[in-house]
Each structure stands twice: as structure tokens, then as C-alpha cells.
Amino acid sequence: MSSPLRLGIAGLGTVGIGVVKIVQKHADLLGKRSGREITITAVSARDQRKNRDADLSSYRWESDPMAVATADDVDVYVELIGGDSGIAKDSIEAALRSGKDVITANKALLATHGQELAELSESLGRLIRFEAAVAGGIPIIKAMTEAMAGNSVNRVMGVMNGTCNYILTRMESAGLPYEAVFEEARQLGYLEADPTLDVGGIDASHKLAILSSIAFGTQVNFNAVEIEGIERVSIDDIRRAADMGYRIKLLGVAQMTARGLEQRMSPCLVPADSPLGQLAGGTNMVVVEGDSVGQIVLRGAGAGEGPTASAVISDIVDVARGVRLPMFGQPAGTLTPAKAARTAVPAAYYMRLELQDKPGALAKVASVLGDAGISIDRMRQYGQHSDTSVPVLVVTHRTTPDAIDYAVEALPKTGVLVGEPVELRIEEV
Amino acid sequence: MSSPLRLGIAGLGTVGIGVVKIVQKHADLLGKRSGREITITAVSARDQRKNRDADLSSYRWESDPMAVATADDVDVYVELIGGDSGIAKDSIEAALRSGKDVITANKALLATHGQELAELSESLGRLIRFEAAVAGGIPIIKAMTEAMAGNSVNRVMGVMNGTCNYILTRMESAGLPYEAVFEEARQLGYLEADPTLDVGGIDASHKLAILSSIAFGTQVNFNAVEIEGIERVSIDDIRRAADMGYRIKLLGVAQMTARGLEQRMSPCLVPADSPLGQLAGGTNMVVVEGDSVGQIVLRGAGAGEGPTASAVISDIVDVARGVRLPMFGQPAGTLTPAKAARTAVPAAYYMRLELQDKPGALAKVASVLGDAGISIDRMRQYGQHSDTSVPVLVVTHRTTPDAIDYAVEALPKTGVLVGEPVELRIEEV
Structure with missing residues (x-):
């Protein structure tokens, strides 16, 4: 067995604690599968005294994520702080510059600075991996960058925000208006601090922009996503759509056309008996269409401690095994600027x-x-x-x-x- | 860019020709994604004069697969001959011994000699990869050996023989008895030369045995699968099951219990509105349940030129990228003999x-x-x-x-x- 792979984890929210728990619970399994021991050296979060559902006593506590990102005894920096700039970005850059590979679940950061980070990591010969950034436990990044490597992608689409899907599903099943279910979701803790990220379609659009880049070999371009949230979906429309055999889903679609790259996130009707139509509650689904493989559908939990941590661990094991591939599936320098096109595909x-x-x-x-x-x-x-x-x-x-x-x-x-x-x-x- | 990765392909049926076509069509894409050129050096099949849907003129023709497997100018031996012994097995062993990595779609061989081959390849420091062996274009091997590496698997199940699913779906939709649809399928060329492999559940059981091994870290044990085919499924049962809200599927299930490993392949009822129940025609679906990620569902084409070739290419690109991991997700020596248990889980x-x-x-x-x-x-x-x-x-x-x-x-x-x-x-x- 090779030397242990030493992790430094910044951010100990749900996902961070989930990662710690899997590393502890499945130490043997991870060792067998990786060929090396996976250890945690240092952790960091805002409040050390906060009560957390994991034993952190054997890890060095750093009050500053930068200290984790640049520590000599850390091989892989696991960034689970979040945010599209600030300390998340700074610490990732610092980690890369100090010779570490980086694993992150930060969709906002990648959607807005993905190209810059891909270029930086490649120039330094380091990796940034981000399976957990899109659709939680669904291995969609791996499926697209690796399993579908022999395909030219025609279209990628999906339901990638569990909160919105929960709200829409619940509106239909309970016959409640949007406002009432929104309030329920808030009380259940399903909404981000800024709920616009969820219901405004921003979070799902971050994910779509990342998938577009992989699908079409283009530089990630979140600003070009046409975004509409679920706020104007009424219980009337949900009922009427059901009458006609449809369900309403917040659906992201990216497809390359002769006019350019269309990326849209909007409430859409899908047949009620289709895989997307059947998707209830917080579950996510991604559909990818390749010229060789045809249509592949992946379904699973889009959020939550276990599923998201499972995705982070998948990246960790890949790094431990020595898997090295370009961030968006091909070298950053070969990703082309996408000409953004307003939706013109008929429907x-x-x-x-x-x-x-x-x-x-x-x-x-x-x-x-x-x-x-x-x-x-x-x-x-x-x-x-x-x-x-x-x-x-x-x-x-x-x-x-x-x-x-x-x-x-x-x-x-x-x-x-x-x-x-x-x-x-x-x-x- | 590193030196080209040189393939030698033995077996030029549907899948082999599909691989040749993708290598030719997507040469640029594969180069960008792999970081190296993917080339074909030599090919082999039984009949050189057969009319094939691809230009093979620039590849060396070998009448003996062994010559491809041991050629000095081949880095990766792609075995698409099939069969659980004979030349497929011999040539794979020869390729490993002559320092080549191996990619195969041969489920019968892996289900019956998987452990032996895993041990041989590891002892020689070579790889055997086999994404195409299970569920065609669905990246289930990658999902289980890589994406779910942080999970202890509870259960894996799936519909993994498109022909059986076609027959069962068609019986229901057309109201035809088994014998009539079987005859249709034969005329459409959907059946193997020995149709028992399909309708007797053997082919699907080969796949299940392979997935079990990955799921539970056990030595592949095809002989322990309790197998029942679809021959005794009557149109009466299909109609009655539908009355009660179910569909009949040839479903493989593997789960580890306190009494041992249960592996069964049999016609089962599943709720008509569940993802498995909704699966029509030749499509495959695999459901995996992990302790961290929860339930993941993957759906796609289980057979056919494009999908299966896409899976082979995925393995090729991984090898080109330098990805190296143990055949069944952990070293062959750590795979334990599975104590086979007769089905006892209540239902x-x-x-x-x-x-x-x-x-x-x-x-x-x-x-x-x-x-x-x-x-x-x-x-x-x-x-x-x-x-x-x-x-x-x-x-x-x-x-x-x-x-x-x-x-x-x-x-x-x-x-x-x-x-x-x-x-x-x-x-x-």
C-alpha cells in the first residue's frame, strides 16, 4: 500500500460532517478500494464550539481555511465552504499553488469562475474535482467526463434542485398554492438562506452551466443561461397540466444548435408518465443524450448529508487511486467560448x-x-x-x-x- | 501529448464495428479527452471477406486473435469475441502475459472465470476493464467501482436483458402469448443463437453475478445465482398482474444477508408506476442502494452497436488517461468467497x-x-x-x-x- 492520502477539510456543515463520517466508518473499505489509507489531518469551520455530529478530536483545528489549504501535511484540500468568491475561491487557489489537489462541492464558484480555475489548476498540474457540485449523489460528472467520453452530446437536461421539485410535487399532491408550500419548505429548512437561489432557479442554473461545459467542450458560461424560477407556477397551472397528462418541473436544458448554445432553466411541462414526470420530492434526475450511447438517465438524491458526501468521497478515492483527468473532461485550453443563443428550438x-x-x-x-x-x-x-x-x-x-x-x-x-x-x-x- | 494508445481488436461483430466507427469518427474528440491519440493497429475476426460497415483497410488483419493479443505494436487488447472459454479466454491471458491491458465485453467469461482473471491481471500489473459487459451503455461498472466507492452496498438489482424485457413488454401491449412474441423476437434477430441464454435468464445472471462481486467485495459466483427464465410467464399472469397495478419483469436482485449472499434472477412483479415498472422494450435499468448515497437508478440502452461500443470506448479513454484500479473495485486477493444463501428475504x-x-x-x-x-x-x-x-x-x-x-x-x-x-x-x- 502507498502512503496515506491526507485530507484537509474546510467547511463542516452537513456535507463536511458527512465526509468525516464516511472516512471514519468506512476506513477499511476505502483503504481496500483506494489502495491507500485515507486520513484527515486538519479541519476548519467558522465556529469550533458548535455541536457537530462527528468526533473531530483527532484532527488539527484551524480557524483559518487558508491554513488548511496550505498545510504541509495535507495532500488534498476539500473545500465545502461555498460561495462564488471570497475565502472559498482564495483558499482553493492557495491550495493549488501549494501543490494540492482540490475537491469541492461549490457549484456557484465553478459556474462563475470555472474556466479560470481549470486554467490555473492545469497550469500547476493539479486537479479540481467536483462530483458533489451537481445533483448530489448522482455521478453525473463522472458519467459525462468519463463514461460518455466516446460521445458527442446532443442535449443534456435535468431536474437538479430538489427544493423546487419538492415544492412543485407538494403543490400538486396537497393542492396547495405556491406561497403556502414555500412557507412549509422554509419551515422544514429546505430553503437556502437566500431562497431565490432555489426557487429563482439560480442554483439549478449553476449546475446546468457546469454540465453544458462538459457536454459541449465550451467554457462555462452561467451568465448565458436563460433563467426563470418557479415563483409564477400556480396551482391552477399544475392542475390544468395534470388534466392534460403533464407535470410541471423546473427543468434545465442545454443543447448546441447551429445558432449557438442554448441553455435554459424554466418551469416546463413534461409527460406525467415519463421518467422526469414521475420524479417526486427532492430526487434529482439528469438525462444526457449522446450520439453513440443514446439516452442515459440517472436518478438519485440531489442533496443531503449522505448522498453529497458520497460524491465527495468518490472524488477522494479517484485522487487516491491516481486518476487524473482534465477538470471539464478536456484541457482547459481546448474549451471554446460558447456563442450563447436565445432559445429557438421549437417545442x-x-x-x-x-x-x-x-x-x-x-x-x-x-x-x-x-x-x-x-x-x-x-x-x-x-x-x-x-x-x-x-x-x-x-x-x-x-x-x-x-x-x-x-x-x-x-x-x-x-x-x-x-x-x-x-x-x-x-x-x- | 503522450504517445498514441494502440488498440488491437478481436471480434468484429456489431460491437467491434461500433468501436471502430467511434475511433474513426471521434478521433479529435478522443484525442482531446484522453490527452493522446487513440489508434487501431490490428483487427481480427473469423471471416475477412465478410462485408462490414466500416473501413478496415488501414489496420493489419490477423486471422488469429492470438496474433493481435500478443502483437508488439498493440497496447490494449480489445476482446469482443465472446464465449466463456476457448479463444476469448486464451487470448486475454496471452495479452496480459505479453504486457497488455485488456478491455472486454464478455460477461459469460467474467461471470465464470472473473476471479481467476482478476488475480492473473493483478499479478502481472495489467488491467481488465469491462464496462460493456453489463447493461450496455449504462455506466454501471464505473458507478459501482468508482462513484460509489464510499458506500457499503445494501442491494443491487436490475433489468439487464433487453430481449426479455422486449418480450414481456410486447406480450402486454399486444396481448400475445409468450410463444408468439418469442417467435417475433427470433425473426427480428433479437435472440442469441442459443435463445436459452436470453429467455432462460442466463445472460442476465452473468451480469448480476459480476455486479454482486463489485457490490459486496465477493468473488464472482455465477453458479450460486438462483435462475428462473421468462418461459413460464403467461399472458394471463401479465394481464392479472396489470389488474393489480403491477408489471412483470425479469429482475435480478443481489443482497447480502446475515445468512449469506442472495442472488436471484426471476420474473417478478414490480409496481407498474415504479421506474422499473415503466421500463419498456429493450431498455435496461440498474438500481443500486448504498448506505451513504441511498438509491441510485441508471437507465439506458442495454445493447446495440452504439451503446455497447460507447462503453468500450469509455474503458479505452480511461486506460489512455492512465486510470488504473482493481478489476472488481478492490484487489482480487481481498475479494472473499461469498457464502451463497437461498432466497430468504421476505416479500x-x-x-x-x-x-x-x-x-x-x-x-x-x-x-x-x-x-x-x-x-x-x-x-x-x-x-x-x-x-x-x-x-x-x-x-x-x-x-x-x-x-x-x-x-x-x-x-x-x-x-x-x-x-x-x-x-x-x-x-x-
Whole structure:
């Protein structure tokens, strides 16, 4: 057996403690699998006195993560502090410069500074590994950078924020409005301190941007993701979508087109009986389509102590085994700047309109859709909703986002709508 | 860039040609991802004159696979001949002894001689990699040996023979009996030359035995798999199971218990709306449960040129990148002989009985089940099936296989059954 691999861990929240526990519980197993002993030398977190669910007494405590990142007796710096800049970034850079490999779960940092960090680590001959940054326990980074190495990827998509999926699933099962379930989620501790990261789609978009880079060999470009959160998803839409055989999911999709790279994160309809439609609660799912392998679907827990720590350990064992590969699956210098393209890939759309209950209203709507070049697959008019309006659902045939935009702008001008039209993309899976 | 990685490929069937095509089509991509050029030096197959869907003119043709396996200008021997002994095994051994790494898709060989080959390759400091041997394009070997390295596995299960799943799915959708769909599958070329390998559950059991070894750190033990094929699955059972909310799948399950390692391959009922229940046609699915990560589900094409070749290429790129890890995820010498245990883990069971249409018949059945200690979750008696008998379905509460065996033996002795009772395990997923 080779010399032990010595870890320094900065950040002792849920994931950090999970890593400590696995290293302790599975010492023998990890030794057998890695061919070397995995040890922890030093740890760091903000508050040493905080009560933590693990015995840390045999590790050196450092109040400054920098001290862990640069310690002589640390081989691998495990950054679990989080944040897209500041000490997380500084300490990772310091660790690389002092000759250490780095393992991180920091999706925000990689989505915003991934290219810079890939270049730095490669120039120093060090690794940055980040399986835990995307979709928790699902080995999607490994699947894409290693298992699918013989594929040109056509499309990658997924449900990658468990909190949003919990909220949407719960709204449907309990018949509760968004605000009520949001409040439940907050009380259950499912939301980030800044809940916009979750429900605004930011967190999931960080993950999508990272997957795009691997999929298409492009420099990670989080700013080019078209993001819409789940805040405007109403219980009405969830019910109506279910009526038509769909479920609403916060779905990230990245695909390369002749016009450039489309990356979007938005509430979408998916068939209720599809793998994505069946996904309930906090579970994550990623779907990747390669030119050789076809469609691969991976499903698992997207967050939580055990699953996320399991992903960190996977990186640790790889480093211990001597696995060395470029951060995004190919050398940083070969990643090309992605030309960002606004979504133009056609799709079917769901529209919900609240029509004034008067003769000719539906004809005016149909006429606008016709003008927009949108043809209708299915339309359903419901019984009266209020004294003066009736809900109408439309599922269109495949059409362009531009046509939908045109319709959404033109429809209110007909004077027969109550409120704004709601439109949601139906993603083909 | 390092020196090229030179492949020698023996076996130019669907998978072999698929590998050649990817190496040719994605030369640039593979170079970027591997850090070295991937080239093919020599190929071998039985008939050089056969018309193949790839340009082989720039590779040296060897009529003897041994010549490829031992060639000085080959770094990696890719064995795609198949068969659990003979030239496949001999040539792999020869390749290892002449200092080459080996990549194979040969599940039969690994299931029967895996331990021996792992020991040989390790003693010689060479690799045997086999992602393509299990579940085609699904990266399950990588997921289990690498991504789940921080987990003790509780259970692994899956649908791993696309032909069987095609037959069962088609029986349900077309309402056709087994024999008719079997004949269809044969005409479509879906069946192995010896169809027992597919429908008898042998092929899927080879795969299960390999996964068991990785999951539990045990020496691969194909002979200990309890195997039952799909031949006795009737359209009646498929219809009745659907009535009760289930689908029938040829499911492999391996789990470690206090009594030993249970490995079974058999037609099972799974909830129709579960991921396994939703699996249609030739698609494969593997479910792994780890103590840290929880449940991970992987789904993809289990066979075919592109998917299987994609898995071979994944191994090739790993070897090119210098990835070196033990064949079954830990050194061969640390794999323990598995104590094989007959299935004893309790489960609910489905039973279909054809009862004589006379008073007291049901009471006698209920009495036998009671004697066996089996309690009934649901029972359904259908209208008369023939002039003299009625079908009765029973879904039991969780009970032991022993209790079911007792009931199956005792029921015919009541004298109220027409024919033998049918019993199928309901696997919890």
C-alpha cells in the first residue's frame, strides 16, 4: 500500500460532517478500494464550539481555511465552504499553488469562475474535482467526463434542485398554492438562506452551466443561461397540466444548435408518465443524450448529508487511486467560448388564458394564434371560473419561441382576456 | 501529448464495428479527452471477406486473435469475441502475459472465470476493464467501482436483458402469448443463437453475478445465482398482474444477508408506476442502494452497436488517461468467497390459482395459506374462466419464500385446484 492520502477539510456543515463520517466508518473499505489509507489531518469551520455530529478530536483545528489549504501535511484540500468568491475561491487557489489537489462541492464558484480555475489548476498540474457540485449523489460528472467520453452530446437536461421539485410535487399532491408550500419548505429548512437561489432557479442554473461545459467542450458560461424560477407556477397551472397528462418541473436544458448554445432553466411541462414526470420530492434526475450511447438517465438524491458526501468521497478515492483527468473532461485550453443563443428550438407549448365570457372571445384568440403561425394540438374550455371569465387551455403543436412571444404580446390586445396569458414550454423527453 | 494508445481488436461483430466507427469518427474528440491519440493497429475476426460497415483497410488483419493479443505494436487488447472459454479466454491471458491491458465485453467469461482473471491481471500489473459487459451503455461498472466507492452496498438489482424485457413488454401491449412474441423476437434477430441464454435468464445472471462481486467485495459466483427464465410467464399472469397495478419483469436482485449472499434472477412483479415498472422494450435499468448515497437508478440502452461500443470506448479513454484500479473495485486477493444463501428475504407474493367451481374451494385455499402462515393482502376472484374453473388471484402480505414453497406444495393436495398454482415474487423497489 502507498502512503496515506491526507485530507484537509474546510467547511463542516452537513456535507463536511458527512465526509468525516464516511472516512471514519468506512476506513477499511476505502483503504481496500483506494489502495491507500485515507486520513484527515486538519479541519476548519467558522465556529469550533458548535455541536457537530462527528468526533473531530483527532484532527488539527484551524480557524483559518487558508491554513488548511496550505498545510504541509495535507495532500488534498476539500473545500465545502461555498460561495462564488471570497475565502472559498482564495483558499482553493492557495491550495493549488501549494501543490494540492482540490475537491469541492461549490457549484456557484465553478459556474462563475470555472474556466479560470481549470486554467490555473492545469497550469500547476493539479486537479479540481467536483462530483458533489451537481445533483448530489448522482455521478453525473463522472458519467459525462468519463463514461460518455466516446460521445458527442446532443442535449443534456435535468431536474437538479430538489427544493423546487419538492415544492412543485407538494403543490400538486396537497393542492396547495405556491406561497403556502414555500412557507412549509422554509419551515422544514429546505430553503437556502437566500431562497431565490432555489426557487429563482439560480442554483439549478449553476449546475446546468457546469454540465453544458462538459457536454459541449465550451467554457462555462452561467451568465448565458436563460433563467426563470418557479415563483409564477400556480396551482391552477399544475392542475390544468395534470388534466392534460403533464407535470410541471423546473427543468434545465442545454443543447448546441447551429445558432449557438442554448441553455435554459424554466418551469416546463413534461409527460406525467415519463421518467422526469414521475420524479417526486427532492430526487434529482439528469438525462444526457449522446450520439453513440443514446439516452442515459440517472436518478438519485440531489442533496443531503449522505448522498453529497458520497460524491465527495468518490472524488477522494479517484485522487487516491491516481486518476487524473482534465477538470471539464478536456484541457482547459481546448474549451471554446460558447456563442450563447436565445432559445429557438421549437417545442409544443401550453397556454392558459382567462377569457371574458362573451361571444367571439375564443374566435379572437384563435385568430391571434393563427396569425402567429401557431397551430393548435388540443384546446379545452372549462366551466365558468368566476362570474365573468372562463379558463381556456391550449396545447400547441411544435412552434417557435418567437411565435409564442408574438402571441403572448398580441393576445391581451384583443381585449377579451382577463389578466395575462400564461405560457409554459412542453419539453420533449 | 503522450504517445498514441494502440488498440488491437478481436471480434468484429456489431460491437467491434461500433468501436471502430467511434475511433474513426471521434478521433479529435478522443484525442482531446484522453490527452493522446487513440489508434487501431490490428483487427481480427473469423471471416475477412465478410462485408462490414466500416473501413478496415488501414489496420493489419490477423486471422488469429492470438496474433493481435500478443502483437508488439498493440497496447490494449480489445476482446469482443465472446464465449466463456476457448479463444476469448486464451487470448486475454496471452495479452496480459505479453504486457497488455485488456478491455472486454464478455460477461459469460467474467461471470465464470472473473476471479481467476482478476488475480492473473493483478499479478502481472495489467488491467481488465469491462464496462460493456453489463447493461450496455449504462455506466454501471464505473458507478459501482468508482462513484460509489464510499458506500457499503445494501442491494443491487436490475433489468439487464433487453430481449426479455422486449418480450414481456410486447406480450402486454399486444396481448400475445409468450410463444408468439418469442417467435417475433427470433425473426427480428433479437435472440442469441442459443435463445436459452436470453429467455432462460442466463445472460442476465452473468451480469448480476459480476455486479454482486463489485457490490459486496465477493468473488464472482455465477453458479450460486438462483435462475428462473421468462418461459413460464403467461399472458394471463401479465394481464392479472396489470389488474393489480403491477408489471412483470425479469429482475435480478443481489443482497447480502446475515445468512449469506442472495442472488436471484426471476420474473417478478414490480409496481407498474415504479421506474422499473415503466421500463419498456429493450431498455435496461440498474438500481443500486448504498448506505451513504441511498438509491441510485441508471437507465439506458442495454445493447446495440452504439451503446455497447460507447462503453468500450469509455474503458479505452480511461486506460489512455492512465486510470488504473482493481478489476472488481478492490484487489482480487481481498475479494472473499461469498457464502451463497437461498432466497430468504421476505416479500409479498402474487399467486394465481385456477379453482374448481364448487362450494368450499376457496375456503380450502385460504386454510392452506393460513397453515403456511401466509396472510392475504388482496384476493380477487374472476368470473368463470372455463366451464369448470375460476381464476383466483392472491397478493400476500410479506412472507417468506419457505412459506410460499409450503403453500405451493400443499395447495394441489386440497383437490380443488385445476393445474398447478403460479407464484411470483413482488420485489420492493
